[in-house]
Amino acid sequence: MKTINGVDHTIIAVDDLSEGEIALTRLGFHLTPRGIHSAHKGTANATAVFKNGTYIEILGVTAPTEWNTSLRDALAAHRYLYGVAMKTTDAAAAFDEFAEAGIGAEAMNAFSRPVELADGTHEASFRTTNIAHKATPGAHAFVCEHLTPDVVWRPDFLDQSNAVVGLKSIIGVAEDLDMIAARWGHLSPTAPKVEPSRVTMDFGNAAVEFMTPAAYGDAYGPPPSTEPSLAALVFLSGDLGKTRAVLEDADIPEPASLTVPPECGAGITMRFVPA
Numbered sequence: 001m002k003t004i005n006g007v008d009h010t011i012i013a014v015d016d017l018s019e020g021e022i023a024l025t026r027l028g029f030h031l032t033p034r035g036i037h038s039a040h041k042g043t044a045n046a047t048a049v050f051k052n053g054t055y056i057e058i059l060g061v062t063a064p065t066e067w068n069t070s071l072r073d074a075l076a077a078h079r080y081l082y083g084v085a086m087k088t089t090d091a092a093a094a095f096d097e098f099a100e101a102g103i104g105a106e107a108m109n110a111f112s113r114p115v116e117l118a119d120g121t122h123e124a125s126f127r128t129t130n131i132a133h134k135a136t137p138g139a140h141a142f143v144c145e146h147l148t149p150d151v152v153w154r155p156d157f158l159d160q161s162n163a164v165v166g167l168k169s170i171i172g173v174a175e176d177l178d179m180i181a182a183r184w185g186h187l188s189p190t191a192p193k194v195e196p197s198r199v200t201m202d203f204g205n206a207a208v209e210f211m212t213p214a215a216y217g218d219a220y221g222p223p224p225s226t227e228p229s230l231a232a233l234v235f236l237s238g239d240l241g242k243t244r245a246v247l248e249d250a251d252i253p254e255p256a257s258l259t260v261p262p263e264c265g266a267g268i269t270m271r272f273v274p275a
Contacts, residue, residue, distance in 0.1 A: 003094035006087040007206035013082035017060030028162025028246035035113040052166030080267030081230035083140035091127035105130035138228030163239040174228035232269035
């Protein structure tokens with residue numbers, strides 16, 4: 001897809017936003033102040049933004065609405081690594097490209113959320129286009145055009161106590177890797193790398209990778225009970241010593257492994273590797 005030019009962010013769905021904020025702060029993520037979305041969305045979020053132009057978003061439901069039905073369904077199924085947003089510079093062009101390819105889900109959306117900065121409240125504004133669920137099994141996926149990137153990647157929030165400088169990989173689990181390669185492969189700028197136990201879609205600044213349940217179990221621990229689904233995030237650390245110290249202070253089991261289990265990571269597995 002010509003209109004996709006990288007991974008933008010990933011969405012962690014949480015049952016309780018306050019508990020999610022506490023969990024991620026304990027792991028050394030410097031979260032931005034909570035943002036409240038419009039009433040029709042019925043959601044609120046917080047983010048941790050990184051120097052390589054990616055970020056993570058924790059998203060919670062404030063009131064049930066038609067818009068957040070799929071989010072509530074994911075929470076009910078314990079699919080906490082909910083979605084992937086791809087970068088685009090033109091959500092309208094992406095909508096046209098997806099429609100031509102038969103993978104578009106709906107019309108382009110435009111929305112904003114308030115962000116508190118030192119000089120007052122600003123609006124973080126976006127345009128997004130969803131990708132049809134059949135095209136990205138295991139995840140809610142869409143493209144995100146940032147109209148106000150300076151409000152999102154705030155310089156005063158880029159430094160993370162755990163030394164994370166960006167996302168490296170978003171890890172999913174699927175038994176049928178050929179199906180994953182065929183569907184997700186339409187989105188990546190290069191052909192998927194298919195191996196016996198994994199398939200990797202490289203988006204330039206980060207990758208989306210699916211593994212068989214057995215391979216995931218060997219690498220990350222027990223796989224999710226349903227597949228295909230996303231399950232883990234791999235972060236780039238600029239200082240693994242600092243990362244390890246944060247995990248030790250947080251009483252993470254086996255901090256030397258640089259892996260955080262789901263019960264300590266807002267429902268998902270996290271791993272830290274050198275940048």
